[in-house]
Amino acid sequence: MRIYLAGPDVFLPNAGEIAAAKKDVCARYGAIGVFPTDPIADSAADAAQERFLEIYLRNEAHIRQCDALIANLTPFRGPSADAGTVYELGFMRALGRPVAGYANTTRHFAARTRDFLGAAAQQRPDGGWVDGEGLSLEDFGRHDNLMIDGGIAAAGGSLITRDVPEHLRWQDLGAFEACVATLMQPLRGAA
Amino acid sequence: MRIYLAGPDVFLPNAGEIAAAKKDVCARYGAIGVFPTDPIADSAADAAQERFLEIYLRNEAHIRQCDALIANLTPFRGPSADAGTVYELGFMRALGRPVAGYANTTRHFAARTRDFLGAAAQQRPDGGWVDGEGLSLEDFGRHDNLMIDGGIAAAGGSLITRDVPEHLRWQDLGAFEACVATLMQPLRGAA
Numbered sequence: 001m002r003i004y005l006a007g008p009d010v011f012l013p014n015a016g017e018i019a020a021a022k023k024d025v026c027a028r029y030g031a032i033g034v035f036p037t038d039p040i041a042d043s044a045a046d047a048a049q050e051r052f053l054e055i056y057l058r059n060e061a062h063i064r065q066c067d068a069l070i071a072n073l074t075p076f077r078g079p080s081a082d083a084g085t086v087y088e089l090g091f092m093r094a095l096g097r098p099v100a101g102y103a104n105t106t107r108h109f110a111a112r113t114r115d116f117l118g119a120a121a122q123q124r125p126d127g128g129w130v131d132g133e134g135l136s137l138e139d140f141g142r143h144d145n146l147m148i149d150g151g152i153a154a155a156g157g158s159l160i161t162r163d164v165p166e167h168l169r170w171q172d173l174g175a176f177e178a179c180v181a182t183l184m185q186p187l188r189g190a191a
Numbered sequence: 192m193r194i195y196l197a198g199p200d201v202f203l204p205n206a207g208e209i210a211a212a213k214k215d216v217c218a219r220y221g222a223i224g225v226f227p228t229d230p231i232a233d234s235a236a237d238a239a240q241e242r243f244l245e246i247y248l249r250n251e252a253h254i255r256q257c258d259a260l261i262a263n264l265t266p267f268r269g270p271s272a273d274a275g276t277v278y279e280l281g282f283m284r285a286l287g288r289p290v291a292g293y294a295n296t297t298r299h300f301a302a303r304t305r306d307f308l309g310a311a312a313q314q315r316p317d318g319g320w321v322d323g324e325g326l327s328l329e330d331f332g333r334h335d336n337l338m339i340d341g342g343i344a345a346a347g348g349s350l351i352t353r354d355v356p357e358h359l360r361w362q363d364l365g366a367f368e369a370c371v372a373t374l375m376q377p378l379r380g381a382a
Contacts, residue, residue: 013325052331056341077307077322078269084338086274090281091342116268131268133361134204140243147275150247151282170324 001031003183004063006089007072008082010036012170025177029184034062059084063091068098070179073144073159074105074169079113080144093151100157100183102175103143104164110139158182192222194374195254197280198263199273201227203361216368220375225253250275254282259289261370264335264350265296265360270304271335284342291348291374293366294334295355301330349373 003026009018019035026033036059045057063069069092076082081103092099107115110129114121120132129137142149143161152159160179164172194217200209210226217224227250236252239245254260260283267273272294283290298306301320305312311323320328333340334352343350351370355363 008326011326011329013321013327050331052333052337053341053344056337056345059338060342060345077304078271080269080271080274083271083274083277083336086277087281087284087336087338087342090278091285093278094282094285113268130204135199135202135361136204138202140241142243145274145278146243146247147250147278150244151251151278153244154247154251170326 001068001184001187002034002066003031003180004034004036004066004069004088004092005072006036006069006085006092008074008076008085009072009170014171018171018173021173022176025173025180029180030187031180031184034066036062038062040065059088060091063088064095066092066097068092068100068183070176070183071099071101072176073101073103073148075103075112075144079109079116081148086145086148089148089151093155097155098157098183099152099155100159100179101143101148101152102160102162102179104162104169104172104175106161106163108139109142109144110137113137192259192375192378193225193257194222194371195225195227195257195260195279195283196263197227197260197276197283199265199267199276200263200361205362209362209364212364213367216364216371220371221378222371222375225257227253229253231256250279251282254279255286257283257288259283259291259374261367261374262290262292263367264292264294264339266294266303266335270300270307272339277336277339280339280342284346288346289348289374290343290346291350291370292334292339292343293351293353293370295353295360295363295366297352297354299330300333300335301328304328 005022023033040058045054048054071085071089073081117131123129160175162175196213214224231249236245236248262276262280264272308322312320314320351366353366
């Protein structure tokens with residue numbers, strides 16, 4: 001099984017190390033991990049005139065060639081996961097293939113959004129919260145926006161969250177490994 | 192043509208008004224606008240045990256039943272667009288149908304991310320920027336994460352950005368209407 005490794009990990013100073021470590025975890029479970037920056041032979045990407053589109057087309061081709069996707073949903077520069085990662089999760093869900101996600105925090109979306117808004121967050125008489133412009137805060141007691149949690153649930157996948165020390169949240173691969181294990185479990189059970 | 196109207200508009204205090212206004216714009220161009228909160232007859236959604244999953248399955252069913260999608264990509268609580276909207280954009284792109292996006296700001300992603308990070312953003316000797324933890328800032332001079340701009344470009348769609356007064360950025364539908372016009376143009380030309 002080829003697993004696309006979606007996440008903001010590509011922005012890390014040690015992205016190469018994390019890519020290798022994630023691939024090692026996958027290999028231990030009999031899977032092939034595919035990192036977004038892995039080279040690819042793809043004529044559409046080669047033909048792109050602009051660098052951003054070349055990278056996009058490579059990532060899209062990688063996803064199409066993978067059997068499953070694991071998304072690093074650790075919140076990234078705001079209350080939600082990295083936008084590129086969320087796009088890729090939606091893309092793979094639409095292809096109908098297995099998806100899983102993990103985050104190195106157990107704090108819920110509504111609480112993180114209130115943290116982010118600070119004093120601008122206001123509670124309404126009915127108990128719901130709004131931001132400084134009156135836009136409501138989503139609160140279903142879930143990890144992130146319901147399209148993320150819902151997409152993984154609809155696909156029958158796992159969303160695994162764990163608390164790790166703040167300074168290790170981009171490096172700790174415990175929850176990632178748990179995702180690999182759940183994706184590979186049916187195959188190993190059948191072997 | 193049925194157009195799914197993705198965006199954080201669902202969180203607005205006047206979400207119903209905006210939904211009606213967007214549908215009116217679509218109707219003027221001969222299209223049917225479908226708002227995420229529109230009711231739907233869908234057995235999977237009805238059978239969902241949990242409210243977040245019921246909403247997810249309804250939105251997913253709406254997207255599958257639409258011919259195109261317009262995403263409101265105005266930055267939402269951070270440098271990027273609303274996570275649910277980005278998920279839906281990736282989903283529709285994977286279905287291979289037309290997508291378009293708009294934002295009521297012309298400020299680029301890298302500049303918005305630096306605004307967000309403040310003093311934590313640091314410029315490297317090579318000119319690139321990193322955050323306080325050393326994670327790099329994406330900078331291709333684009334509107335948002337390259338998966339968003341790239342997905343729309345790969346689909347041959349339009350990403351229309353305009354500056355409007357800050358307090359009108361959730362209400363102004365000028366850029367939205369421009370998206371409807373570009374989606375409907377080929378059909379009207381052929382009629």
